[in-house]
Amino acid sequence: MNKEVLRALSYGVYAVSTKDGERDAGCIANSIMQVTYDTVAVSMNHNNFTHECMTKNKKFAISILGEDADQNTIAFLGFMSGRDREKFDKIECLEKDGLKIIKNSVGYLICDIIDKLETETHTIFIGKILDGDYVDSSKPPMTYAYYHKVKKGNSPKNAPTYLG
Numbered sequence: 001m002n003k004e005v006l007r008a009l010s011y012g013v014y015a016v017s018t019k020d021g022e023r024d025a026g027c028i029a030n031s032i033m034q035v036t037y038d039t040v041a042v043s044m045n046h047n048n049f050t051h052e053c054m055t056k057n058k059k060f061a062i063s064i065l066g067e068d069a070d071q072n073t074i075a076f077l078g079f080m081s082g083r084d085r086e087k088f089d090k091i092e093c094l095e096k097d098g099l100k101i102i103k104n105s106v107g108y109l110i111c112d113i114i115d116k117l118e119t120e121t122h123t124i125f126i127g128k129i130l131d132g133d134y135v136d137s138s139k140p141p142m143t144y145a146y147y148h149k150v151k152k153g154n155s156p157k158n159a160p161t162y163l164g
């Protein structure tokens with residue numbers, strides 16, 4: 001099998017945020033899709049701290065990152081774990097419904113977890129969209145292809161799209 005063909009599937013790049021009690025938690029995810037007019041799906045690795053917090057908190061936010069997304073935002077949220085450190089300390093955020101929204105983003109969605117589907121490594125959380133708006137509608141949203149080709153970014157093992 002030529003795993004490279006999977007790179008031809010299109011995605012965006014997002015920050016998922018949730019809560020660990022009073023603490024903020026979250027990570028980068030590309031595997032987000034709109035399922036129905038008011039639901040989205042997020043595929044979250046079982047080992048991510050964000051997975052544990054989403055399971056407990058039952059609510060999450062999605063920040064839609066733009067092409068000008070800060071490399072630090074992706075480095076902190078996408079390559080470090082909230083188990084070991086505060087990840088949002090150095091990232092400029094807005095707050096909506098008690099959840100962190102990346103200030104330098106295109107927009108956001110606030111969701112309640114209403115269902116989930118298990119795979120061997122990831123849980124697909126289904127979120128009902130409660131609210132959403134643009135933060136800056138003039139920014140082009142970043143595609144996963146742009147992240148790889150232009151930003152020269154890569155993905156860690158817990159990303160479903162990790163190719164090894």
Ligand SMILES: Cc1cc2nc3c(=O)[nH]c(=O)nc-3n(C[C@H](O)[C@H](O)[C@H](O)COP(=O)(O)O)c2cc1C
Nearest residue numbers: 027028029030031044045048049050078081082158
């Ligand atoms: C571009 C990119 C895309 C990613 N996509 C996903 C994803 O869709 N699902 C997932 O579980 N992890 C994904 N990750 C990996 C998590 O962001 C990463 O494992 C993070 O460190 C988890 O942090 P946590 O332990 O605080 O939850 C992605 C990372 C990057 C950089």
